[in-house]
Amino acid sequence: MKLLLVEDELEIQDFLKPSLADAGYEVDVANDGQAAEKLASAHVYDALIVDLGLPDQDGIDLILRLRKIGVASPVLILSARRSVDDRVAGLELGGDDYLTKPFALAELLARLRNLLKRNIAVSAGPTMLRVGDLELDLLRRRASRAGDLLNLSPQEFGLLEYLCRHAGRVVTRSMLLAEVWGMRIQPDTNVVDVHIYRLRGKVDSEGRVPLIKTLRGVGYVLETQEAATA
Ligand code: CA
Numbered sequence: 221m222k223l224l225l226v227e228d229e230l231e232i233q234d235f236l237k238p239s240l241a242d243a244g245y246e247v248d249v250a251n252d253g254q255a256a257e258k259l260a261s262a263h264v265y266d267a268l269i270v271d272l273g274l275p276d277q278d279g280i281d282l283i284l285r286l287r288k289i290g291v292a293s294p295v296l297i298l299s300a301r302r303s304v305d306d307r308v309a310g311l312e313l314g315g316d317d318y319l320t321k322p323f324a325l326a327e328l329l330a331r332l333r334n335l336l337k338r339n340i341a342v343s344a345g346p347t348m349l350r351v352g353d354l355e356l357d358l359l360r361r362r363a364s365r366a367g368d369l370l371n372l373s374p375q376e377f378g379l380l381e382y383l384c385r386h387a388g389r390v391v392t393r394s395m396l397l398a399e400v401w402g403m404r405i406q407p408d409t410n411v412v413d414v415h416i417y418r419l420r421g422k423v424d425s426e427g428r429v430p431l432i433k434t435l436r437g438v439g440y441v442l443e444t445q446e447a448a449t450a
Pocket of ligand 1 (some may be wrong): 227228229267269273274275
């Protein structure tokens with residue numbers, strides 16, 4: 221697994237590079253956005269770790285530009301900014317997960333594993349999506365968990381499909397409003413919360429490992445089952 225670490229703080233570089241190597245990753249380091257863009261357009265990385273406070277540009281702008289030039293690798297954002305707004309902005313603009321500095325190495329490694337696993341977890345055939353024991357038949361619009369058919373409304377199915385396609389990643393309310401409900405503006409509505417509540421009642425019914433997690437003020441994540449049981 222090959223990673224690109226975009227971080228200007230030497231202290232963090234010196235700590236992360238050997239730690240990630242110990243964990244079995246091959247790591248390239250970029251000190252600024254320009255170097256990162258150069259490396260990311262020349263190599264394919266399994267994941268990027270991007271600090272938002274770079275000397276030459278904002279990390280968010282870098283992520284946006286990388287997405288524009290076709291870099292599709294998952295991005296873990298590192299930032300000293302703690303506000304919920306910053307986290308939401310980072311996730312909506314192309315980041316896949318967010319870690320606030322200071323962080324524990326164990327947490328970074330866990331988030332990274334989760335990001336890297338999601339491609340494997342969602343073993344999508346052309347008409348089937350699978351995340352752990354959750355299975356979605358996209359042709360018949362039917363979902364089941366551990367073989368039990370879930371009785372979902374079309375809206376709930378759409379919501380679950382979106383969560384499955386982004387399994388292991390945080391999705392925000394406005395992402396769901398835009399993608400599932402087609403609402404580009406953010407109306408003052410609790411439609412997402414209501415549907416998540418109902419969906420959770422069906423997907424995570426009693427006795428099952430809960431898969432749909434709430435990140436307060438930020439959004440939701442459909443855990444891959446290994447992560448959920450860990
Ligand atoms: Ca920095």
